[in-house]
Amino acid sequence: MQFNELNLSKEILLATEELGFSETTEIQQESIPLLMEGRDVVGRSNTGTGKTAAFGIPAVESINDENKRAVTVLILCPTRELAMQACEEIKKFAKYKKIVKTSAVYGGASMERQIMELKRGANIVIGTPGRVMDHIRRRTLKLDRLKTVILDEADEMLNMGFREDIESILSDVPEERQTVLFSATMPPEILAITEKYQHDPVNVKIKSSQKTVELIDQYYFMCAMGRKTDALKLLLAAYSPESAMVFCNTKKMVDELTEELAKSGIQAAGLHGDMKQAQRTQVMNSFKAKITSVLVATDVAARGIDVSGIDAVFNYDLPQDNEYYIHRIGRTGRAGRAGTAYTLITSRRQQYDLKDIARYTKAKITELPLPDKQDIINIKKDALIREITEMPKASSDIYDILDRLAENGIDYREAAARLVNSRLEKEIAALPEFDMPKPLKKGHKKGAKTVKIDLSIGRSKKIAPNFILGALVDATGMSGQDFGKIDIYDNHTTVEVPEAEYDYIIDSTNPMKINGHKVDVKLYKGDSSEKPRRRNDGHNFGAKKGKPDRRKAAYGNRKKTDIFGDYIPDRKKRTKKRH
Ligand code: ADP
Ligand code: MG
Numbered sequence: 001m002q003f004n005e006l007n008l009s010k011e012i013l014l015a016t017e018e019l020g021f022s023e024t025t026e027i028q029q030e031s032i033p034l035l036m037e038g039r040d041v042v043g044r045s046n047t048g049t050g051k052t053a054a055f056g057i058p059a060v061e062s063i064n065d066e067n068k069r070a071v072t073v074l075i076l077c078p079t080r081e082l083a084m085q086a087c088e089e090i091k092k093f094a095k096y097k098k099i100v101k102t103s104a105v106y107g108g109a110s111m112e113r114q115i116m117e118l119k120r121g122a123n124i125v126i127g128t129p130g131r132v133m134d135h136i137r138r139r140t141l142k143l144d145r146l147k148t149v150i151l152d153e154a155d156e157m158l159n160m161g162f163r164e165d166i167e168s169i170l171s172d173v174p175e176e177r178q179t180v181l182f183s184a185t186m187p188p189e190i191l192a193i194t195e196k197y198q199h200d201p202v203n204v205k206i207k208s209s210q211k212t213v214e215l216i217d218q219y220y221f222m223c224a225m226g227r228k229t230d231a232l233k234l235l236l237a238a239y240s241p242e243s244a245m246v247f248c249n250t251k252k253m254v255d256e257l258t259e260e261l262a263k264s265g266i267q268a269a270g271l272h273g274d275m276k277q278a279q280r281t282q283v284m285n286s287f288k289a290k291i292t293s294v295l296v297a298t299d300v301a302a303r304g305i306d307v308s309g310i311d312a313v314f315n316y317d318l319p320q321d322n323e324y325y326i327h328r329i330g331r332t333g334r335a336g337r338a339g340t341a342y343t344l345i346t347s348r349r350q351q352y353d354l355k356d357i358a359r360y361t362k363a364k365i366t367e368l369p370l371p372d373k374q375d376i377i378n379i380k381k382d383a384l385i386r387e388i389t390e391m392p393k394a395s396s397d398i399y400d401i402l403d404r405l406a407e408n409g410i411d412y413r414e415a416a417a418r419l420v421n422s423r424l425e426k427e428i429a430a431l432p433e434f435d436m437p438k439p440l441k442k443g444h445k446k447g448a449k450t451v452k453i454d455l456s457i458g459r460s461k462k463i464a465p466n467f468i469l470g471a472l473v474d475a476t477g478m479s480g481q482d483f484g485k486i487d488i489y490d491n492h493t494t495v496e497v498p499e500a501e502y503d504y505i506i507d508s509t510n511p512m513k514i515n516g517h518k519v520d521v522k523l524y525k526g527d528s529s530e531k532p533r534r535r536n537d538g539h540n541f542g543a544k545k546g547k548p549d550r551r552k553a554a555y556g557n558r559k560k561t562d563i564f565g566d567y568i569p570d571r572k573k574r575t576k577k578r579h
Helices: 010-018 026-037 052-063 079-092 112-121 129-137 154-159 163-172 188-197 207-214 226-237 251-263 276-290 322-329 348-361 375-391 396-407 411-431 465-476 500-511 552-557 571-578
Strands: 041-043 073-076 100-106 124-127 150-152 178-182 202-205 216-222 245-246 270-271 294-297 310-314 340-345 366-369 450-455 485-489 493-496 512-514 518-519 521-523 534-536
Touching: 010 079, 010 216, 010 226, 010 251, 026 041, 026 052, 026 202, 052 073, 052 079, 052 150, 052 251, 052 534, 073 163, 073 348, 079 100, 079 493, 100 112, 100 163, 124 129, 124 534, 129 163, 129 310, 129 322, 150 163, 150 450, 154 163, 154 188, 163 188, 163 552, 178 188, 216 348, 226 270, 226 340, 226 500, 245 276, 245 485, 251 270, 251 294, 251 348, 251 375, 270 276, 310 322, 322 348, 340 348, 348 366, 348 465, 396 411, 465 500, 465 512, 500 521
Parallel strands: 041 178, 041 202, 073 124, 073 150, 100 124, 150 178, 216 340, 216 366, 245 294, 245 310, 270 294, 310 340
Antiparallel strands: 450 493, 450 521, 485 493, 485 534, 512 518
16 A cells, blocks of 8 residues: 555655655554544554554654644654654654654653653653653643544553553553554553553554565574584684674673674674663664674564664574564564574584574574585685776786786786785685584494593483483584483583593583583593493484585576675575485
């Protein structure tokens, strides 16, 4: 549907046209007429589907000469960023409707400035619940003539502990008002609010909002727990996205990872709730301006943030909730553009969790091998070929230089080779130093050389061989048959492992937890006086059939390129090769 079919004012149509909106999104098509009729609405639609306009346009339309001097619309958002963002977007819709005066009120910013703005006669107020409460208490925000209250990202506001503030605000405003609620999920707490404060609400649920996710290519990589940061650096080097978001589950991880990336010369910045407002604004601005190419964030800090042109989303930590996965990857592929999402997986368990996410989102999440240094060099070579192919033709005085070089015995071919070589060398020097250790694909034959590893947990912790084996399989992704004899002592355990896998196993298992105990894993030096309490000879090295090399399929001889100008694995070819 077109915006001009929606019975909107000339002023709004002009503004949406300038913003490049012609077709409405589904949530807009359904909600705008209902909201303009004055109905209470519960809206559910995924991130990036244009909810701000869905409630913002009716909000702007509701301001008229009679109510322009009072706060008529109050919009509550979970974070300062979202309040600022919604305010900016609504200002754009109101560009040609001069009587609309918006004001954003949120914590961490000057109270005085906000009071001034409110005094100047704001009629649409957008704010976070805490600060809105502050202003109500100080009587700097009067809601006695309020017509509409809108809760944006209601579930997130509850998650952040704003329930009391929200209820207090909702019971404070006039009875005869319109109550509108948007939420990605509908937990019982939201239903309770709906029941208590809404009047005969219409449910608007957009089913096909999965669409945004369908446009996003989704991949995952298996990597050892202790090598996640290295894996991320490799991926960033391989894809060199102009703009990427990396998600972590904790604020601490955001800080640590940001620092690690910065140390490797990657333009990264962190964003989480503990940071000062000024700092957060600065981080967002530099990310929007593409000065910072990698934004590392927690789910809450990034909720609803709308930055266009994000090429890729990386799930450094697997999200704790299926909905979070959709929200995270919805940062890329916005407004119908293609995007890519990558997830790091460190154990079998996580692999199952990801399968669950894929089922839930009805998405296809394909496993790819991590690129190694040679893969990345190949990618850089391909990129250089493309770059030179697209360069403008050189002018004739440049050929003079080549002629003079030729006189010195350096012919055209040699001259070009030297230039290309110096460029590649520079790029390769900037690559991370490491290669990911990989488990041998071939399986371990009987009689292959073995060593013993030593785990700092033993019988005193009521540990059984199957716990040890399960934990090792989980951490390494190797098969149970790859591990040999397990001897459990009072305070430690030894396990026979293939020597060729020793480095890989140490990398994958530090840190490791078994039954809630932190376990160190190192080389077993041996102590002949010690007798194991328990033996397990059940696991021998079994020979496995070799698998086809997927690395080659994914990174070798690529022709297709993706939005970074890098590779897209040829899926058909890959499947064929697998057989
Ligand atoms: P949500 O709140 O659902 O996550 P937003 O309101 O932040 O989504 O909108 C996401 C992006 O899509 C914004 O950049 C917005 O300007 C843009 N957008 C919204 N509606 C339309 C439309 N009808 N046509 C084109 N772009 C739109
Ligand atoms: Mg939003």
